[in-house]
Each structure stands twice: as C-alpha cells, then as structure tokens.
Amino acid sequence: FRGNRVLLVEDDVINQEIAMEIIGATGASVECASDGRAGLRRFGEMPEGYFDMIFMDIQMPVMNGYEATRAIRKLSRGDALSVPIIALSANAYAEDIAASREAGMNEHMTKPLDIPQLIAEMGRWLKPKEEG
Numbered sequence: 001f002r003g004n005r006v007l008l009v010e011d012d013v014i015n016q017e018i019a020m021e022i023i024g025a026t027g028a029s030v031e032c033a034s035d036g037r038a039g040l041r042r043f044g045e046m047p048e049g050y051f052d053m054i055f056m057d058i059q060m061p062v063m064n065g066y067e068a069t070r071a072i073r074k075l076s077r078g079d080a081l082s083v084p085i086i087a088l089s090a091n092a093y094a095e096d097i098a099a100s101r102e103a104g105m106n107e108h109m110t111k112p113l114d115i116p117q118l119i120a121e122m123g124r125w126l127k128p129k130e131e132g
Contacts, residue, residue: 001026001027001028001122001126001128002027002028002129003027003028003128003129004027004028004029004052004053004122004126004127004129005028005029005030005031005050005051005052005053006023006028006029006030006031006051006052006053006054006055006122007030007031007032007033007039007042007043007051007053007054007055008020008023008030008031008032008033008054008055009032009033009034009035009036009038009039009054009055009056009057009060009065009068010032010033010034010055010057010060010088011034011035011057011059011060011061012057015057015088015111015113016032016034018113019055019088019113019118020032022113022115022118023055023118023122026119026122028052028053028122028126031051034060035060035061035062035063036056036060036062036063036064036065036067036068036071037062037063037068038062039054039056039068039072040063040068040071040072043072043075043083044072044075044077048077048078048079049078049079051079051083052083052084052125052126052127052129053083053084053085053086053122053125053126054072054083054084054085054086055086055088055109056068056069056085056086056087056088056105057088057089058087058088058089058091058096058100059089059090065087065088065089065100065103065105066099066100066103067103069085069087069103069104069105070103070104072085072104073104084106084107084125085104085105085106086105086106086107086108086109086121086125087100087105087107087108087109088109088110088111088113089108089109089110089111090110090111091110092108092110096108106125107121109121
C-alpha cells in the first residue's frame with residue numbers, strides 16, 4: 001500500500017502504537033489523531049485527497065467516532081463523502097454495526113485488531129499508487 005496515506009483516530013496510546021505498526025508494515029504512511037475532534041481537524045486541514053482511508057475508533061473523549069464521521073461527511077470538499085472510514089470498536093453487536101453505517105462509516109472492525117482483516121480492508125478500499 002506504498003503511497004497511500006491513512007489517518008488513524010484512536011485515543012488509547014497502546015492501541016495507537018499497535019495499529020500504527022501494523023498499518024505502517026503494509027507500506028502505507030499513517031498519521032494519528034487522539035480524539036474525534038483532532039481527527040476531524042487533521043482531515044480538514046490537509047489538501048483534498050490527502051488521506052486515502054480513515055480508521056476511526058468509536059469511544060473517544062472530546063468527540064466520539066460517530067460524531068467525527070458525521071462531521072467529516074458534512075465537509076464541503078470533494079473527498080468528504082468518498083474517503084473510506086472504517087469503524088474500530090470493541091463492540092460487535094448488530095446495533096453497533098448499524099450505528100456505524102448510520103453515521104457514514106463504510107465498515108466496522110472489532111478490537112483487538114485482527115491483522116488479516118485489517119489488511120483485507122485496506123486491500124478492499126485502497127488503490128495501488130506510484131510514489132512521487
């Protein structure tokens with residue numbers, strides 16, 4: 001996934017380190033925000049198309065993942081509706097998955113992270129890129 005940029009929005013430092021290591025090992029570059037508001041700000045301050053994918057924790061202080069996703073989807077920029085946003089949650093009940101979809105997320109992954117599933121989701125949503 002070299003050449004792709006991923007935004008990880010996760011408040012737990014240990015989960016950040018693990019996810020950044022796994023995502024980084026795929027060749028993608030990864031940036032991290034520690035809550036939903038910081039993730040929204042980081043996405044919004046970068047040029048359109050900068051991030052190719054977002055992994056978004058659900059339960060975070062300041063602004064949760066649902067709120068941050070809704071806010072990203074409402075931004076008036078070309079990539080706001082198209083950037084894939086993958087929910088990261090310890091909860092895998094049907095209502096949690098439905099809430100993720102309702103908030104505008106594309107997929108719902110459970111924590112702790114399943115490495116093959118994470119790589120499969122990246123393969124599903126990311127396109128090969130030339131570095132330049």
